[in-house]
Amino acid sequence: MRYRGMKAGAIVVAAVTGSVVLSGCGDGDGSQAKRDGASPSASSSADTREQGTTEVRAAYDKTAEAESARMTIKMNLAAEGETVTSDGKGVLDLEEGDSVMTLTVQDQTIEQRVVDQVLYQKVPGQKAPGGKPWIKIDLEKVAAQQGLGNQQFGDPAQTAGYAKAITDKDVTKVGTEEIDGANTTHYKVSVDVSKLPGGEQLSKQVGPTLPMQIWLDDEGRLRRQQIEMSVKAPVSASAKPDSSASPQQLKMSTVMEFSDFGTEVNAEAPPAGQVADMTDQALQGSLQQS
Template identity: 45%
Template sequence: MSRARIATALATLGLVLGVSACGNDSGGGADKDGAAGAGSSATPKARAVQDAYRKTVAADSARMTVTSEAVTEGQKVTAHGNGVVDLKDGASTMTVTSQGNRIEQRVVDGVLYQKPSGSRRAELPGGKSWMRIDLKRLARSGSAGRTDASDPAEPIGYVKSVRPGDVTRIGEETVDGAATTHYRVTVPVSALAKGDTAQAQELSRQLGSTKLPVDLWLDDQGRMRQESVRMSLKPLAQRTPGKENTRVTSTTVLKFSDFGTDVEVTPPAAADTADVTDKLVKSGGSTAQSG
């Protein structure tokens, strides 16, 4: 796969994983938003899905794993991460490996810190070892949908926008030893853009749809144990003038376990970080190398 294709696929993985915190900023009104669309007309399956965000956040914290795969022109780019997350305030720490590179990642107060390895570390100035990325400012700039910088826990908030008619109950299944109920839901693309109309329109153009299919597995307490998001997008940039480029198909699976586990996340020392937010805004969001 060419470096340009790798950059496109990596940015797509970032888009799937999300770009803002799952806690107070995106879900501070969990009790209100988590029941969006609920009411006397809501079916039991719709209520289960609508309540999933609130019940998952109420667990306080969890271990999480994220596995993502992006495919274009028959070639794959994969990423796998594992760590812990504070479900209430969105703080998380995770180690992500992709294409032979290992990245240590922390999210604190809406700021993403990444400690890259290999050649990526050489991009940092003055012997710094951590990148600092203000996810809120990145989102406001309109670059969020094109970045491979992401908060891995963001997708749990997607279900807040699900409506009763968009829920299908698939059946009972076991996920990592836990009994769960599998649901398939249709999420409006606007849920990914978090109220940013321009970004929602851009995502809809890339997807060719205003809705996104998402699979959920809820345990017997109504908490999210697994979520799978699949997308097929047009390239983030037209690499070959006059020729329609191959779409990028991506699948991301997010899993939660060990609810209530201890989580302590602190930002790296300021002296060891380099803020690259402005660079990302100017470059349209991508930290992936291209060429």
């Protein structure tokens, strides 16, 4: 199996960007959801909008209180006339960010784990360099090189910083919908990317605002999150200084769904002797398995 440059870069960018977005849904108490210049005579529609903002900003913390959940993810990445599709299912530790999943990428099955912000992948029957069955990518190093800072993705303690990026004018209630037997409220949300940690660099990749849709259940927890955006992947680190290479433009569509809150999660790193570190190759856009 070979991940060509577009695929490797896209998957890494998606992993980092997706984690940032997931972490940015709440601040716990919604105390910053007050509208500037609000008065006692504000209209009921404005009050409803503010209530929706409060619920959206509190969503991640309320979801994290469940500690864990089953998750499915569907992703489409398109660039340079090529489309990569993937479907995944597994379990996620909502407090630590660890996960165990099985992915199907272009009809290829991949076993995946995320442990302590390190991504591990194994393709059954195939080997990484050195004959190792597993590869790993350090997501913190990827984030640092892409200018997103050395942050602990999914850490509830950092969600207040993300919540500042959402104001009442950025939240619109769409309606209600049933998802997997649960009643949900559907919202459209616009995130001010510049206010996210590492926002200056992130805005160069995804633009000034990040539109997304979320569905919250009756307990205020995330049941579905949908993101569609264009991402400028960084130029390969191996490109020559005088190279005319420009960032790849990736179109990314991601839908994540959560269910079975409180399910057991056993995420463990593979034995070190079975793992090939491919972080540098992934950043250079040359990740491959033989």
